[in-house]
Amino acid sequence: xxxxxxxxxxxxxxxxxxxVGCVNDDDYATPDFGCNETSLVANFEVAQxxxxxxxxxxxxxxxxxxxxxxxxxGGNFFKSISFQTLPVEGEQVRGFSVPVDATSTFINYExxxxxxxxxxxxxxxxxxxGVRIGAVFLNGSGVAAVGRMTESQMRSTLIRSCQxxxxxxxxxxxxxxxxxxxxxxxxLIDIENVQFSDAAINSTYYDPSNVIGGATNHTLVxxxxxxxxxxxxxxxxxxxxxVASGRGTVRGVMTKFNSDYQFMARTxxxxxLTEPRPEAIFSENFxxxxxxxxxxxxxxPGWTNVSMNGGKLWEARxxxxxxxxxxxxxxxxxxxxxADTRLITPAINLDSSENEVLRFGSxxxxxxxxxxxxxxxxxxxxxxxxxxVAAATWTLLPATFAAQTQQYPxxxxxxxxxxxAAYSGDVYISFRYVGATNGITSTYQIDNIEVFxx
Amino acid sequence: xxxKFIYIALVLIGSLGVVSCDEEDxxxxxxxxxxxxxxxxxxVGTLNSQNVLVYQNVDNSNCAADSYTxxxxxxxxxxxxxxxxxxxxxxxxTGTYEIIPGNLVLEFADEIATDTLPGETRxxxxxxxxxxSLELINSNQAGAITFYKYSKGL
Numbered sequence: 001x002x003x004x005x006x007x008x009x010x011x012x013x014x015x016x017x018x019x020v021g022c023v024n025d026d027d028y029a030t031p032d033f034g035c036n037e038t039s040l041v042a043n044f045e046v047a048q049x050x051x052x053x054x055x056x057x058x059x060x061x062x063x064x065x066x067x068x069x070x071x072x073x074g075g076n077f078f079k080s081i082s083f084q085t086l087p088v089e090g091e092q093v094r095g096f097s098v099p100v101d102a103t104s105t106f107i108n109y110e111x112x113x114x115x116x117x118x119x120x121x122x123x124x125x126x127x128x129x130g131v132r133i134g135a136v137f138l139n140g141s142g143v144a145a146v147g148r149m150t151e152s153q154m155r156s157t158l159i160r161s162c163q164x165x166x167x168x169x170x171x172x173x174x175x176x177x178x179x180x181x182x183x184x185x186x187x188l189i190d191i192e193n194v195q196f197s198d199a200a201i202n203s204t205y206y207d208p209s210n211v212i213g214g215a216t217n218h219t220l221v222x223x224x225x226x227x228x229x230x231x232x233x234x235x236x237x238x239x240x241x242x243v244a245s246g247r248g249t250v251r252g253v254m255t256k257f258n259s260d261y262q263f264m265a266r267t268x269x270x271x272x273l274t275e276p277r278p279e280a281i282f283s284e285n286f287x288x289x290x291x292x293x294x295x296x297x298x299x300x301p302g303w304t305n306v307s308m309n310g311g312k313l314w315e316a317r318x319x320x321x322x323x324x325x326x327x328x329x330x331x332x333x334x335x336x337x338x339a340d341t342r343l344i345t346p347a348i349n350l351d352s353s354e355n356e357v358l359r360f361g362s363x364x365x366x367x368x369x370x371x372x373x374x375x376x377x378x379x380x381x382x383x384x385x386x387x388x389v390a391a392a393t394w395t396l397l398p399a400t401f402a403a404q405t406q407q408y409p410x411x412x413x414x415x416x417x418x419x420x421a422a423y424s425g426d427v428y429i430s431f432r433y434v435g436a437t438n439g440i441t442s443t444y445q446i447d448n449i450e451v452f453x454x
Numbered sequence: 455x456x457x458k459f460i461y462i463a464l465v466l467i468g469s470l471g472v473v474s475c476d477e478e479d480x481x482x483x484x485x486x487x488x489x490x491x492x493x494x495x496x497x498v499g500t501l502n503s504q505n506v507l508v509y510q511n512v513d514n515s516n517c518a519a520d521s522y523t524x525x526x527x528x529x530x531x532x533x534x535x536x537x538x539x540x541x542x543x544x545x546x547x548t549g550t551y552e553i554i555p556g557n558l559v560l561e562f563a564d565e566i567a568t569d570t571l572p573g574e575t576r577x578x579x580x581x582x583x584x585x586x587s588l589e590l591i592n593s594n595q596a597g598a599i600t601f602y603k604y605s606k607g608l
Contacts, residue, residue, distance in 0.1 A: 050597065053505070054501055054503070054505055054598075055501060055505055055599065056593070056596070056597030056598060056599060057579070057591070057593035057597050057599050058597060059593055059594075059595060059597060120577075121557055121577050121579065123599075124597075125505075135556060135579075136579060136581070136591060136599070138507055138581075141506070142506055142507045142508075143504070143505050143506050143507070144501050144505045144506070144507050144599075145505065149556065150555055150556055152555035152556075153555040153556045155555075156554070156555055
């Protein structure tokens with residue numbers, strides 16, 4: 001009995017205690033997160049900020065204003081904040097980055113936030129052509145560079161304003177070719193009508209078997225076949241997600257590493273590939289070939305690889321993990337004074353589609369003249385013999401080839417979309433190299449031959 | 455039953471000890487000012503065209519080393535020596551100093567020869583500081599940067 005009373009008293013006391021508590025007021029209004037606007041005024045243009053290969057210090061008492069483009073919310077950006085100026089008609093948008101020794105910077109410096117940067121005593125340099133503003137950093141070998149400023153320095157030099165513009169105001173829509181310019185570094189860009197390359201589909205954004213410097217470089221391809229690297233860090237929170245297979249718009253910040261342009265999404269929300277992916281009627285990227293190298297001639301089912309009056313054929317080659325077809329008459333033994341070597345696709349049937357287009361990529365090295373042309377035939381029998389190739393009717397296609405360069409460029413040049421709308425039934429596409437060991441010996445590389453239709 | 459009450463009482467008293475209401479939580483924490491002392495200039499470094507920092511020893515064989523002496527009261531004395539081949543001339547300046555994130559700010563009260571003017575502030579990047587070495591970075595009007603390495607003097 002006693003225990004029961006004691007229990008009830010104790011229970012009552014606890015309950016009353018819990019509800020009465022010691023709160024002095026019952027004001028549950030939303031806390032005031034009002035922003036106190038800074039009195040700073042920009043008195044310097046981003047375009048005026050001096051930056052060169054050599055690290056220099058900015059000594060004047062100047063302030064610039066810029067808008068945040070990057071975000072470490074998704075983990076793809078880390079300890080670096082990218083900024084750009086507001087796009088104004090007729091003015092060049094300027095971008096730059098500020099390395100900071102701070103994480104979760106997106107809370108205070110989110111995309112669209114206008115920030116004043118007090119330049120006095122900060123350091124500037126160019127990194128892969130991109131302007132950097134920050135502290136000075138010396139690596140183990142004594143090489144100086146602009147590096148991360150401390151968090152306290154960040155708070156005293158990157159002064160956030162109360163103004164936030166929408167990302168749509170900042171972002172400019174461009175084609176991949178337009179986007180790959182030094183002037184666009186660190187700026188926010190929408191690339192429309194793109195999709196991930198075939199090789200990226202069935203992979204994840206960060207693919208542990210395809211890592212360069214802690215991140216995976218996939219490829220985005222646009223309508224014309226132009227490509228750009230899409231880079232995802234292992235720390236991105238969408239790293240393990242499957243690569244979107246659709247087609248559409250990707251928003252991101254353009255960055256550059258050495259000579260490679262690298263497009264970086266901030267979060268998975270930036271990848272807006274919602275339309276269905278166009279299915280290729282024909283596609284060959286040569287990745288299924290096993291042996292590559294000198295005299296590893298391409299021998300794929302249905303393909304013709306034939307020399308009209310010599311011995312050397314199109315070879316399978318590999319560079320940076322990518323396989324492609326290559327031919328050159330350079331240094332052939334026995335020499336070929338009249339090389340005419342054809343690489344011909346299997347029959348491509350155009351009956352169940354319309355408005356078909358052909359596109360492929362090319363690279364040229366050690367150039368000393370144009371050697372390759374693209375042709376189409378509707379009456380070739382596909383047998384692969386010199387006689388059959390010679391007997392067929394071939395029509396020249398208006399393809400764009402890479403520039404005549406001594407050094408191989410980084411990227412394959414797209415041929416552009418070559419209309420095959422006038423053709424139907426089975427067609428064969430031929431890549432014809434005409435040169436001579438003592439004449440034109442330019443090395444041609446061909447990859448990603450694709451035919452699309454509706 | 456009595457024992458139970460004792461236990462409850464014990465628990466209550468015990469928890470009082472944990473919760474309690476001491477308001478004396480403002481322990482003063484003093485971060486040591488490693489800058490206090492005399493610092494002798496030992497090396498001067500510049501960046502070459504590859505951004506590589508190249509340090510060169512300062513010749514202190516004729517005169518005493520150029521130095522800064524920082525006081526615990528945030529006053530400092532700067533001392534520059536010039537050697538004309540026979541005699542050393544000392545040129546001293548004084549002022550106050552302040553450490554703000556990443557930087558050492560010197561405000562000169564009087565001038566050092568042609569280098570500084572009274573009231574002039576010189577902001578140098580505080581690259582590293584330990585109890586035996588100090589590294590500062592300063593730049594000229596064009597932004598070209600120079601590194602200064604000091605060692606703790608007597």
